[in-house]
Every structure is written in structure tokens, then in C-alpha cells.
Amino acid sequence: MIEQGEQPQISTDNVVTGELMKPWQLPWQRMPWQLLCRSFKQQNLAHAFVVEGGEGHATTDFVTVFTQLLHCQQLTSESEYPHSQQPCQRCHCCRQIAGSVYPDFKIVELLEGKKQISVDQVRELTNFFQQSAHGQGFRVLLIKDAELMTHAAMNAILKTLEEPGNNSLLFLQTNHPLSLTATIRSRCLKLSFIQVNDDEVISWLNSFNDNHLATDQLRQLLLMSDNHPIKALSLLQTNALETRSEIIDKFYACLSSECTIDQFLSTSKEADINQLWAWIGQEIMNKGNTAIRNSNFRISLSTLYFSLQKQLFASNHVDKWTLLREFLIKSIANSAILSHS
Ligand SMILES: [Zn+2]
Structure with missing residues (x-):
């Protein structure tokens, strides 16, 4: 059971400056965030996750900020939720992770002009998984649009899941979890970002509502974006x-x-x-x-x-x-x- 608390104050700074979205400020990310924070604190993190959602749910930011949490040198506690912690987002590690240059954090995505993620792309990262972490802590790998992996690539991933390295975390992000093989799914914990409570998202959108649109109009934006809150925000802006x-x-x-x-x-x-x-x-x-x-x-x-x-x-x-x-x-x-x- 996730503890509910008073809603933390929403900052609009990150959107304006293009910084990472903060999971504890996004209604659809709050529960998965608390779940991961609690598991990390209790040292019982699963080693593989299916992240159900897309860029319209800020899933890459979620994994990036969680990687910051795992490596941050100046963690802070969030008083609203007992198990929730926050990375400082200013220390050397946090900045390297945000800039995608941290050696223990890799992202695999579809290469330009390709329709699928090849087995070679995946093999490179399974090697990354077998190496030791450069710093102390976890090696994190995010595969974006994981449903686009070829059959051979999925098999390579499965092998990694069967023999996970120490302190390795794999995140498979997809809008279509059923396109992953059943064996892969059975070895991953699912974090869903699509179970969005409309009223909470509308209230979040409203904090950016400089043009004072009516609630019904905000609802229409959410509908136009197929319930992808970040897309709805972009439509609003x-x-x-x-x-x-x-x-x-x-x-x-x-x-x-x-x-x-x-x-x-x-x-x-x-x-x-x-x-x-x-x-x-x-x-x-x-x-x-x-x-x-x-x-x-x-x-x-x-x-x-x-x-x-x-x-x-x-x-x-x-x-x-x-x-x-x-x-x-x-x-x-x-x-x-x-x-x-
Ligand atoms: Zn930090």
C-alpha cells in the first residue's frame, strides 16, 4: 500500500527550462516512484522492469531521475511521503546522468532510419551489464520502445534476465507491453504510467494554465493527446x-x-x-x-x-x-x- 499524503507544491520551472521532469511532481508517476524508492531503501529492488508508457508520460525522465537517485552524493528526503527520496540534481553524478555521459547509465533506442532495434545493439549492452560498475552502485540500462527489438534481440535480453549481473537494473520502456515475449514479461516487474487519474492530471495541467482555459477545455486537450499528459501540456503551451x-x-x-x-x-x-x-x-x-x-x-x-x-x-x-x-x-x-x- 502506498501512503497518500498532501500533494507537494508543483513547480513549473522544469518545463520552462527544459530540465528533467520530477516524478514526485507528476501525478501519474508518483506511485511507481514511491514503489522504487521504498524498494531501494529496503534493498530489495527487482532487477528488471517493464515501463508501460511513452514520452507523453515522461518515462525517460523517470528512469533518468531514478538513476540519479541511485548515484546521488547528496540525497534529500521528501517529507510528504515517508519512503520517497530525491536526488539533488546538482552534484557531479546527477549532472553527468542528466547529460547522458555517466558510464553506468546507458540508453538504447531505435537508430535513425531503422525500423527495429537489432541484436547487435542489444549485445553491446549485455556486455555493459557484465562489466563492474564504475562508481559504487547500480548499472542502469534503459531500452526505449522495447517492442521494436527483433526476435533475436529479445532472446539476447532474455539471456541477460536469466543471468543478471550484480546491481544491474534493466528498464524496458514500451507503449505496447504485450508485444514483448511472455517470458520477458514474466521476468520483469511492471510499472504502469498509463493508469492516469484524469482529475489529478487536469489539476496538474491547470498549474501551467496561463491562458485560463476552462476545465472542460483542459479535459479536451488531454483527450486530444490520447491521455498523454506531457503531450497535453505541449498542446496547452x-x-x-x-x-x-x-x-x-x-x-x-x-x-x-x-x-x-x-x-x-x-x-x-x-x-x-x-x-x-x-x-x-x-x-x-x-x-x-x-x-x-x-x-x-x-x-x-x-x-x-x-x-x-x-x-x-x-x-x-x-x-x-x-x-x-x-x-x-x-x-x-x-x-x-x-x-x-
Ligand atoms: Zn546529486
């Missing part, structure tokens, strides 16, 4: 609700030929293409949306959207703006056909 509303108005104007495709694309060119693509998808899927009244047209839009989405997933080389243009051309053509049928 970029005034995304207003941008979204302008872009979606223009999208409908484009579908009904009130503006040209070029005009729509020029309105949207400042937006992130992935975000834009997601917004259009949400708009089409929303059955309560009265802007698309003709159900046949909605079905044709969804079918087209998903077929293009498949192309996006299948290749890293598809230009997303070209695909969006194709989507609009075909949608407008369908719209004309359906309105005459």
Missing part, C-alpha cells in the same frame, strides 16, 4: 485548441470547395503534420460531429483515412504532406459523387 479550431474550420471549407486545397495547406503549414493528421482523424471518427451529416460520406472518409494511415505505418519514406493532399483530393471527389447520388 502552444495554444493548440485555437489552432485546431481554425484548421478544422478550413478543413470543412476545403471539403465543401469553399477554399482550395492549397489554401487549406497554407493555413496548416505551421502545424505539426502528425498532429494535423490526428486531428483530422478525430474529427472523422467523432460520430457526434454534426459537420459531416451524410453517413455514407463519413464512411468513405474513414475508409480513405485508414487506407492512407496504413501506408504511413508501412513506410518511413512516405511524405505526409503529399499523403494529406491525396486524402483531400479523393475526399472532395467522393463528396461530389455522393452529393449527386
Whole structure:
């Protein structure tokens, strides 16, 4: 049972300066943080974890700050929670870990242009696991998007899990834990970051709410970000609700030929293409949306959207703006056909 206490005061400094997010300030990280702190204090840390969540949950920061805790030279106690401690984030070790240059902390991630994490990448790190730690304490390895490991890479990891070195900690971060083999999962303790209490996250978001958005609007941001709090924060800070509303108005104007495709694309060119693509998808899927009244047209839009989405997933080389243009051309053509049928 994790002890509940008064909520610590939330600082907005780390977001403004781009520093590491602090797990004890994030509602969705507080329980896993306390669990790890307590196990560390009681010297019964598991040696492998599946971290369920992604960058939208600040999972890399979580593992980095925990590594700081393991190596910090000036630990402080947090009075709100009996088992929770904090790294100073200023000492030599803390700074090296934050800068990813600490010899006992390694991160493995997908290499640019690759679709999978290879067995060679994983083998390099199993060697790291067999060496002794440079400092006193733990060697920590984080594999990001662990579901992207090849079958051979997963087997190599499994071998490491079967013969863990002393004081080695492995974190497998993934949004899709079921994509890891059952044997790997059975040897890891799961830390879930997706069990988010909406009200707590809304209250956290509200501490950054300089534009005084209403609670419902904050909730909409969380929904738009698929319940990824850090993404919701980024949407809040970029005034995304207003941008979204302008872009979606223009999208409908484009579908009904009130503006040209070029005009729509020029309105949207400042937006992130992935975000834009997601917004259009949400708009089409929303059955309560009265802007698309003709159900046949909605079905044709969804079918087209998903077929293009498949192309996006299948290749890293598809230009997303070209695909969006194709989507609009075909949608407008369908719209004309359906309105005459
Ligand atoms: Zn420190």
C-alpha cells in the first residue's frame, strides 16, 4: 500500500527550462516512484522492469531521475511521503546522468532510419551489464520502445534476465507491453504510467494554465493527446485548441470547395503534420460531429483515412504532406459523387 499524503507544491520551472521532469511532481508517476524508492531503501529492488508508457508520460525522465537517485552524493528526503527520496540534481553524478555521459547509465533506442532495434545493439549492452560498475552502485540500462527489438534481440535480453549481473537494473520502456515475449514479461516487474487519474492530471495541467482555459477545455486537450499528459501540456503551451479550431474550420471549407486545397495547406503549414493528421482523424471518427451529416460520406472518409494511415505505418519514406493532399483530393471527389447520388 502506498501512503497518500498532501500533494507537494508543483513547480513549473522544469518545463520552462527544459530540465528533467520530477516524478514526485507528476501525478501519474508518483506511485511507481514511491514503489522504487521504498524498494531501494529496503534493498530489495527487482532487477528488471517493464515501463508501460511513452514520452507523453515522461518515462525517460523517470528512469533518468531514478538513476540519479541511485548515484546521488547528496540525497534529500521528501517529507510528504515517508519512503520517497530525491536526488539533488546538482552534484557531479546527477549532472553527468542528466547529460547522458555517466558510464553506468546507458540508453538504447531505435537508430535513425531503422525500423527495429537489432541484436547487435542489444549485445553491446549485455556486455555493459557484465562489466563492474564504475562508481559504487547500480548499472542502469534503459531500452526505449522495447517492442521494436527483433526476435533475436529479445532472446539476447532474455539471456541477460536469466543471468543478471550484480546491481544491474534493466528498464524496458514500451507503449505496447504485450508485444514483448511472455517470458520477458514474466521476468520483469511492471510499472504502469498509463493508469492516469484524469482529475489529478487536469489539476496538474491547470498549474501551467496561463491562458485560463476552462476545465472542460483542459479535459479536451488531454483527450486530444490520447491521455498523454506531457503531450497535453505541449498542446496547452502552444495554444493548440485555437489552432485546431481554425484548421478544422478550413478543413470543412476545403471539403465543401469553399477554399482550395492549397489554401487549406497554407493555413496548416505551421502545424505539426502528425498532429494535423490526428486531428483530422478525430474529427472523422467523432460520430457526434454534426459537420459531416451524410453517413455514407463519413464512411468513405474513414475508409480513405485508414487506407492512407496504413501506408504511413508501412513506410518511413512516405511524405505526409503529399499523403494529406491525396486524402483531400479523393475526399472532395467522393463528396461530389455522393452529393449527386
Ligand atoms: Zn546529486
